[in-house]
Amino acid sequence: MKNRQPLFHVVKRESGSPGRQALAYVAAVALALAVGAVLLAVQGVEPLTFYKQMLTMGIPGSRYPWRAVENFIKLFVPLLIVSLALALAFKMRFWNIGGEGQFIMGAFWAGVAAMKLGETLPRPAMVLVMAVAGALGGGVYGLFAAALKVRFGTNETLLTLMLNYIALYFLQFFAETKAGWNFFLDPQSARPKFAKFPASAQMITIPIGPFNLNLSLVIALALCALIFAYLNYTKRGYEIAVVGDSPNTARYAGMKVGKIVLRTIFLSAALIGMAGAFHVSSAGVMSASPTNDVGWTGIVVAWLAKLNTAGILVAALLITVLQFGCQTASTTYPAIDANFANLLQGVILFIVLAADFFTRFKLVRRKEAAK
Numbered sequence: 001m002k003n004r005q006p007l008f009h010v011v012k013r014e015s016g017s018p019g020r021q022a023l024a025y026v027a028a029v030a031l032a033l034a035v036g037a038v039l040l041a042v043q044g045v046e047p048l049t050f051y052k053q054m055l056t057m058g059i060p061g062s063r064y065p066w067r068a069v070e071n072f073i074k075l076f077v078p079l080l081i082v083s084l085a086l087a088l089a090f091k092m093r094f095w096n097i098g099g100e101g102q103f104i105m106g107a108f109w110a111g112v113a114a115m116k117l118g119e120t121l122p123r124p125a126m127v128l129v130m131a132v133a134g135a136l137g138g139g140v141y142g143l144f145a146a147a148l149k150v151r152f153g154t155n156e157t158l159l160t161l162m163l164n165y166i167a168l169y170f171l172q173f174f175a176e177t178k179a180g181w182n183f184f185l186d187p188q189s190a191r192p193k194f195a196k197f198p199a200s201a202q203m204i205t206i207p208i209g210p211f212n213l214n215l216s217l218v219i220a221l222a223l224c225a226l227i228f229a230y231l232n233y234t235k236r237g238y239e240i241a242v243v244g245d246s247p248n249t250a251r252y253a254g255m256k257v258g259k260i261v262l263r264t265i266f267l268s269a270a271l272i273g274m275a276g277a278f279h280v281s282s283a284g285v286m287s288a289s290p291t292n293d294v295g296w297t298g299i300v301v302a303w304l305a306k307l308n309t310a311g312i313l314v315a316a317l318l319i320t321v322l323q324f325g326c327q328t329a330s331t332t333y334p335a336i337d338a339n340f341a342n343l344l345q346g347v348i349l350f351i352v353l354a355a356d357f358f359t360r361f362k363l364v365r366r367k368e369a370a371k
Contacts, residue, residue: 010361021359028355032348039343043335053332054325066211068328074282075292076320077216078103078275082298083316084227085271087307091231092244092264098145098160099272099295101167102138106273108171109137111197111286115183118198126200127215130277138273139266141167146265150258164295175288184286194286203281216278223271228309240264297323300349319345 037047057072059065082099089096110130118126145163148154174184178192186195205212231237239260242250247257275294280286301319305311326341 007365009364011364013360013362021356024355024359025352028352029348032344032351035347035351036340036344039340040336045333045336050329050333050336053329055321057321057325058328058331064210066209070212070214072320072324073214073217074279075324076316077214077220077282078279078292078294079297079301079320080220080313080316081223081275081278082272082294083301083305083312084223084309085268085275086298087302087305087309087312088227088231088240088264088271089268090302091307092240092261094146094149094261094265095157096142096145096160096265096268097157097295097299098142098163098269099298100291100293101160101164101295102142102269102272103276103279103291103295104164104167104171105141106134106138106276107280107286107290108167108174108276109273110134110277110280111184114197114201114281115195118201121200123200123202123204126198127204127281130201130281131274134277135270135274138276139270141273142269143262143266146262150261168289171290172288175286194288196285197281201281202284203278214282216282219278224309224313231309236260236263297345300345304349304352322348 033051037051040047040050057068059068062068082103086096086099110133113130113133114126117129121129141163142160145154145156145159148159149156174182175194176192178185184194186193204215206215206218207213231240239250239255242253242255243257243260250257250260272295276290279290283290297319301312301315304319305315322345323341326336326344330336330340
């Protein structure tokens with residue numbers, strides 16, 4: 001019996017121009033929005049009106065437009081920092097799926113610092129201490145997974161994924177346990193309820209007229225520049241690229257691969273933990289679920305941007321506009337759930353990934369491939 005061969009083969013295209021790829025991405029996003037428009041129309045919502053409110057985030061006509069921008073920044077900053085941090089790990093082909101857990105541990109230890117030291121330190125010092133505590137909390141949590149990977153060759157995808165749930169239930173234990181030792185809870189509340197942080201533990205803002213610029217935005221933008229320089233102009237950034245391309249080549253060149261993995265994953269997780277610290281400091285209170293799924297969304301942003309620092313900045317901005325805008329627009333349309341943003345985000349990701357595939361590869365019939 002003859003072996004049956006597949007009718008089609010996947011063949012890599014010749015390297016296309018960046019303009020062609022950008023055009024493919026624009027077309028993919030337009031197609032995804034068209035799919036979303038159909039879903040909106042089925043529910044009796046005018047798609048153009050909904051998209052207009054989504055993209056403008058309800059700012060035009062608002063009595064307090066600056067508040068919308070302030071809330072937008074609180075969503076944008078954690079996503080940007082987490083996406084940048086995950087890109088560091090992904091460039092080394094260490095599949096850090098533990099952004100949620102590292103974010104939670106960063107938020108938790110920043111909260112511990114706030115509740116224990118908040119009354120004794122001035123605000124600048126307290127915010128700095130919270131950032132350091134969050135970075136150490138997230139960094140050590142990520143370092144645990146990296147150490148097991150280096151020492152025993154464990155699967156980092158499964159390990160970091162499981163650590164997410166350990167961190168989540170660890171925080172929920174503090175959220176639901178009413179006891180005298182639990183300093184996180186409000187002692188005046190009959191049911192378990194997180195107490196607000198002291199005023200000195202709340203994020204510094206810079207007043208610009210009625211608008212208060214969150215200092216974490218300035219830090220996040222500075223991190224973009226620093227990480228870009230770190231990856232492209234430093235020896236350690238070069239080592240990350242070499243280890244990601246081929247660990248054996250890195251070893252042959254004399255690089256200490258295990259040390260590079262530990263260092264890079266600690267940095268990645270520490271940045272995620274610091275993002276958690278910034279988030280709870282901006283909120284002024286701990287939460288049983290502080291992440292807003294930023295650990296998962298950060299993976300989407302990093303891959304949409306192809307791990308490019310500037311691309312991550314743009315992708316994080318657009319995804320936050322999508323999420324925040326959908327939440328705002330859904331308040332006008334009772335038929336639309338706020339989670340419509342997640343649906344639309346998934347459609348966009350799927351179609352963009354398909355566009356990326358077909359810009360780099362093509363399907364050819366077997367007879368054509370043989371020529």
